[in-house]
Amino acid sequence: MGCFECCIKCLGGVPYASLVATILCFSGVALFCGCGHVALTGTMAILESHFSKVTSDHAMLTDVIQLMQYVIYGIASFFFLYGIILLAEGFYTTSAVKELHSEFKTTICGRCISGMFVFLTYILGVAWLGVFGFSAVPVFLFYNMWSTCATMRSPMANLTNIDSICVDVRQYGIIPWNATPGKACGNTLGDICDTSEFYLSYHLYIVACAGAGATVIALLIYMMATTYNFAVLKFKSREDCCTKF
Secondary structure, three states, X not given: OOHHHHHHHHHHOOOHHHHHHHHHHHHHHHHHHHHHHHHHHHHHHHHHHHHEOOHHHHHHHHHHHHHHHHHHHHHHHHHHHHHHHHHHHHHHXXXXXXXXXXXXXXXXXXXXHHHHHHHHHHHHHHHHHHHHHHHXXXXXXXXXXXXXXXXXXXXXXXXXXXXXXXXXXXXXXXXOOOXXXXXXXXXXXXXXHHOHHHHHHHHHHHHHHHHHHHHHHHHHHHHHHHHHHHHHHHHHOOOOOXXXX
C-alpha cells in the first residue's frame, strides 16, 4: 500500500460529522458561558444602581446569579470533556463501521457504550433546548427596555411628557414589589440605556443565546451521528446480517 492510499484510508476513518459537531459545540458553549457570565455581572450592576438600591431587596437575586455563574463553570468543564469523549467515540465507531482495519472487531461492551452515548446525547439535547429558551428571556427583557428608549427618543413619537414612559422590572419577577425604586422613567430610563453596562449586557445576552442555539445544533448532529453508528454496529454484530439486509 502506497503513501497516498494510506492517507486516503486514514482520512476515511475521520468522523467528519462528529468533528464538525465538536467544533460547533465548543464554540457554542464558549459563547454561552463566557458571554452569559459577563452579562449576568452587568445585569446585577444595573439593578443595584438603578432599580433596587436596598441590598436586602435583591439579596436572593444576588445569590441566584452567583449560583448561575458557578453552574456556568460546571457546564463549560463538562462539555469540554464530553465533546472530547464523543469525538473519540466517533473515531471508534467510524473505524468499526467502515471496517478500516481487518482485525478491528466490535464487542458487546463497545456497543453498550455507544448506546449509552446515544441516550445521554438525546437527554442533553432536550435539556439544551430548555437552556436555549431560557437564554432568550433576558434578550426579550433588554429588547423591551431598548425599544422603549428608542421610542421615547424618536421624533416621530411626538411625546409631550416623557416622564410618563416607564420600565418596571418588578413586573417580571426579577426583584420583589417592595424594591425601591423598582422602575425607571423618562430621562432616567434614557440614561440607563446609554450606560455601557446596558449596551454590553444586551449584546452579550444575544451572543449567549446564539451560542446556546449553536450548541443545540451541535447536539443534534451528535444525535444523528451516534444513532447511525450505533444502528450500523448493532446490525453488523449479527452473524446473519448479510442475508437479512
